[in-house]
Amino acid sequence: MSDVISSFFKGLEDSGHQSLLERQRGKIRFDVLGGRRVDHWLVAVDRGDIAVSHGNGDADCVVRTDGPTLEGIVTGHVNTMAAFLRGQMTLEGDLEMLVFFRRIFPGPPDARGPARRTVEGVMS
């Protein structure tokens, strides 16, 4: 099991609450295929409150993917929508759950953001 993925979900669990998911209620499960085993991450969202478990329970949205793809996603190197269109993830159930969930995946780590000029000079 990837440490990167584990620590992402651990961090999520520790946060207890995600304000960007306050309109969401439901469960999303990530099934991560690695060789002959499948890891399950089940995230229950209740108006922003988060509970993470490692089980194979029922979910409103099931995302199937492989380790490297999910690692890329939780580190901001892979874009969720693009990976989905490429077929690196498949989805069963409520697509909206994933659309909202992507809010809490990190963005690209090397992003500069808009170059904004201030009275002192240029900041980025």
Place this chain on the structure above:
Amino acid sequence: MSGELVKILDGNTFVVSDDTGDIEASLTDPTGLFSADTRFLSRWLLTVNGDRLTALSTDDLQYFKARFFLVPGTGTVYVDSKLTVIRTRSVGDGFHEELELFNHDESPVDLTVRIDVGADFADLFEVKDALQKKGTYSTEVQDGRLLLVYERETYRRETLISASSPAAYDEHGLTFEVHLDPKERWSTTVDVVTALLGAGVRKWHAKYAHGAKRARPNMEKDLETWVEEAPRVESDWEPLKATYRRSLVDLAALRFRPAIAAGGSLPAAGLPWFMAMFGRDSIFTSLQSLPFTPELAEVTLRTLAAFQGTHVDDFRDEDPGRILHEMRYGEMAAFEERPHTPYYGNADATALFVVLMDEYHRWTGDTKLVRELEQEARAALRWIDEYADLQGNGYISYKRRNEETGLENQCWKDSWDSISYHDGRLPGFPRATCELQGYAYDAKMRAARLARLVWKDVPFAERLEKEAADLKRRFNRDFWVDDGEFFAVALDADGVQVDSLTSNNGHLLWSGIVEKSKAKRVVEHLMGPRLFSGWGVRTLAEEEGRYNPIGYHVGTVWPFDNSFIAWGLRRYGFKQEAAQIAAGILDAAEFFDGRLPEAFGGYPRSLTRYPVQYPTACSPQAWSTGTPMLLLRTMLGLEPIDDHLIVDPGLPEGIGALAVLDIPGRWGHVDAFGRGLIDMERSGPRMGRQLGQPRVLSAKGSRSGKGGRRK
């Protein structure tokens, strides 16, 4: 073949064929079956005994259904055939085609009926830019069906073809051997189903059963309901009724059902190449159609909110709070050769999202949705202050971070030369175009209203109003061109005015950022001979360096632009001028059988006597389709105030009586009436086909209408 293309569609699935129903596309030829921004069929040729067919007639039965009456043989002066072929095609998840053959002869015939099939799986962007594919193709002949496959790594797209009658399938098509006795009829149906694999949208069953005549069981019914449920328009001026009807049906065709909207739909930008979600286009069209079809605004708000930016992503020009510009599902988006997953490079949709939210609330009273979207509205407002002020001068400006495939011009006038100085020079980046500041002002004022009424946050409302007032004061100082007495189209990277006279001044009226004392001069410019053509307001004024009456954003008249200008004129009390613009644009609509093009030439009306259409691949265009609806609103002066709909007509005289019946809103349903009393002299409607030199108005006043509460 006449060269006329036949287009049918349902959402983002559409079929473009020649007038016989055949598809014979090259990489650059825009015919085919398209779905999810991918061409799933590039070859679909019907032959009988090896002969191609000739169209006797073609009927676009509905926007989702066409019928082709065909006979064998091509290119002769007349046809003398004993055989008729009728091909009826309906679009669904792919398409459904019924073939009927009639033998009119007195002797039996044996026929080989063949459909040649091929798919290049081109991305829409590849069709536009003629790019080469990177994946591999394969074909599988299965029992009773033909499967066409394209694969690139984990990306897989499939087209499945199957017929209801026995056929011989090979890698390049399917063949029916048909025996027809005298006067006998034979028929079969063929289904073409598209699949996006790996993406979890695998569906082998078309939404229709074999033998069913409709692509989707309730599509015809759905269109009927759509038209029936919309308000009715009554007028002495017949063409206006036809234009309204055309708009309503076209708007139905432009509906796009996002996968996350639970079956609801929002307006896509244009047909067929822009059947996708566009922030700006969906918002403007939703604003235009609010009095008629408010459900479009609701789905637009929900969907744009769901995809609101939350990251800083340079490739997608994404920032937290930013509203998307365009979303695509094709191969190039999937492999990040294009940034549309989604792409956020616009500088206006974020403020307009808040504007729409408030306008939607004023009409529908849907407090629940506004409460739900509070977080997104606040994030949008934060984007204006924290991410959009690139120059640190308190104004929204834009400069793309994706320099390879991002958009250079992130305002609605998005062509390369649309923003220019009076002498024709182009400014550098960032650019702070004027209308963006107007939208920001309006967004803050409207959000302040929502903060008080719905979010119950008075300090936030006060802060927004204070910021808006400050913005207005600075804007009227910094953008006002003193010697010309109008607002500059932009400030350049050095904060210097980009001093050309443009239609953007009208959007400023709409947003309310113009100080009252300056409004009269602005209106004189808009209605003066340099901007007003007699049909409408030009994008760029005559005598400007880059003025060209057939230049995309540098002289043409855009119906959508004019509808918002008319709204702006009403906002500042210029009733007659608003009526004159409505008259000009609606007159023009008559020349296009009620379907306004994206843009038409800026030639003076007195010169051409008819509007010269700008050549464009997309028709109908959503915000042109919404234009007559907004003009109906501005002519009747419809304004929702609390739980009432105020009606304050200002109609061109030639229009006679006008009634819009059953306008939905927080008041239930009401009717609005008006009578045209504003004398347009010769430029008014009904005079449309005569010479119409714009003239100084002589107002006789306008009788006020009434709003009758019903239901």
